[in-house]
Amino acid sequence: MLNLHSFLFKSATYSMFxxxxxxxxxxxxxxxCSANLSVQHEVPxxxxxxxxxxxxxxxxxxxxxxxxxxDTNGKEYKAxxxxxxxxxxxxQQNLYAEVYIFHQKPKRHxxxxxxxxxxxxxxxxxxxxxxxxxxxxxxxxxHFQNEVDLYHRFHENVKHDVVSMxxxxxxxxxxxxxxxxDASYPDRKFIIDDLAVGLKDxxxxxxxxxxxxxxxxxxxxxxxxxxxxxxAKTIIASPENLHLSYFDLSSLxxxxxxxxDGDVPTFAKRFAHEAFxxxxxxxxxxxxxxxxxxxxxxxxxxxxxxxxxxxxxxxxSEPLFPLTxxxxxxCAEFPEYLKPTMSAGxxxxxxPALFGKSKFKQKHSGxxxxxxxxx
Numbered sequence: 039m040l041n042l043h044s045f046l047f048k049s050a051t052y053s054m055f056x057x058x059x060x061x062x063x064x065x066x067x068x069x070x071c072s073a074n075l076s077v078q079h080e081v082p083x084x085x086x087x088x089x090x091x092x093x094x095x096x097x098x099x100x101x102x103x104x105x106x107x108x109d110t111n112g113k114e115y116k117a118x119x120x121x122x123x124x125x126x127x128x129x130q131q132n133l134y135a136e137v138y139i140f141h142q143k144p145k146r147h148x149x150x151x152x153x154x155x156x157x158x159x160x161x162x163x164x165x166x167x168x169x170x171x172x173x174x175x176x177x178x179x180x181h182f183q184n185e186v187d188l189y190h191r192f193h194e195n196v197k198h199d200v201v202s203m204x205x206x207x208x209x210x211x212x213x214x215x216x217x218x219x220d221a222s223y224p225d226r227k228f229i230i231d232d233l234a235v236g237l238k239d240x241x242x243x244x245x246x247x248x249x250x251x252x253x254x255x256x257x258x259x260x261x262x263x264x265x266x267x268x269x270a271k272t273i274i275a276s277p278e279n280l281h282l283s284y285f286d287l288s289s290l291x292x293x294x295x296x297x298x299d300g301d302v303p304t305f306a307k308r309f310a311h312e313a314f315x316x317x318x319x320x321x322x323x324x325x326x327x328x329x330x331x332x333x334x335x336x337x338x339x340x341x342x343x344x345x346x347x348x349x350x351x352x353x354x355s356e357p358l359f360p361l362t363x364x365x366x367x368x369c370a371e372f373p374e375y376l377k378p379t380m381s382a383g384x385x386x387x388x389x390p391a392l393f394g395k396s397k398f399k400q401k402h403s404g405x406x407x408x409x410x411x412x413x
Contacts, residue, residue, distance in 0.1 A: 093135035100208025129162035145222030182236035334383020
């Protein structure tokens with residue numbers, strides 16, 4: 039029979055254990071819900087050894103979805119984590135750059151009830167990690183408010199010219215609907231217009247990024263380029279399906295050697311060619327990489343805006359329109375898009391699929407459209 043002393047001792051032990059667990063849970067809850075973003079600095083922000091920043095890179099990596107793929111040997115990878123590893127390498131290799139990396143991860147909970155922070159932020163300067171912090175993504179005001187706050191906390195307005203870049207790596211950003219883009223937030227929508235609002239907050243209406251890299255499927259539509267064009271001078275995107283084979287980022291390493299003259303358009307074309315060559319080696323489906331000079335494509339976008347808007351409005355007006363009846367295709371297949379200015383300001387690299395009906399398609403206009411097909 040359990041004596042009184044043993045009973046009291048075990049009761050005290052259980053009580054202490056319960057108190058510790060409860061305290062940890064409450065601490066985790068308060069930490070996770072805190073609006074105050076406490077940044078851990080790895081090295082001082084102001085240091086006499088730091089070099090002047092010549093390049094500024096903002097990189098978003100969306101990982102709140104299905105990003106698992108397998109190589110030819112059957113080994114499993116997570117595409118977003120692979121992209122994060124390469125982005126960190128880019129940050130470390132650029133001694134004259136500042137690099138902001140935002141990794142958007144799946145939502146998780148502590149003890150089933152308390153939400154943990156589902157975003158991770160890295161800030162590098164002169165090749166060194168300055169700050170690394172977990173933050174929460176589910177801000178009701180904006181999809182990017184917490185990221186924008188972190189960016190402006192570290193970003194310094196400099197008087198000399200800085201080459202600026204914005205990178206977005208993730209699934210296709212839809213032009214309408216956009217439900218369940220984030221697997222953790224099925225009720226929250228995310229479309230191209232939301233991305234444009236975030237870009238406006240980053241730039242504060244004062245400047246445009248010199249280069250934007252949109253590493254998603256179907257990024258080369260007239261609507262997408264038109265919506266993002268006010269925030270970039272040059273955009274690299276894939277008009278067709280990019281799958282999970284992201285654009286190769288290795289071209290961004292050692293920008294002090296690869297972009298000495300500051301000629302962003304020439305660098306963008308070189309980046310596109312190197313990314314295209316890598317994709318061509320790795321996959322058997324269609325490969326497309328396009329470089330859009332925003333000033334050069336303005337006239338074409340204006341000429342096809344009405345036709346494209348009409349298509350989107352028709353699709354949006356049918357609330358039960360099944361997604362299986364929407365198909366992406368080359369805009370050159372429609373007479374209303376065959377304008378004299380269609381190829382102005384666009385450089386397209388294209389290789390057809392090695393199998394299927396699309397293997398007979400030998401060229402692409404660089405512009406992607408939508409059409410409805412019978413279900």
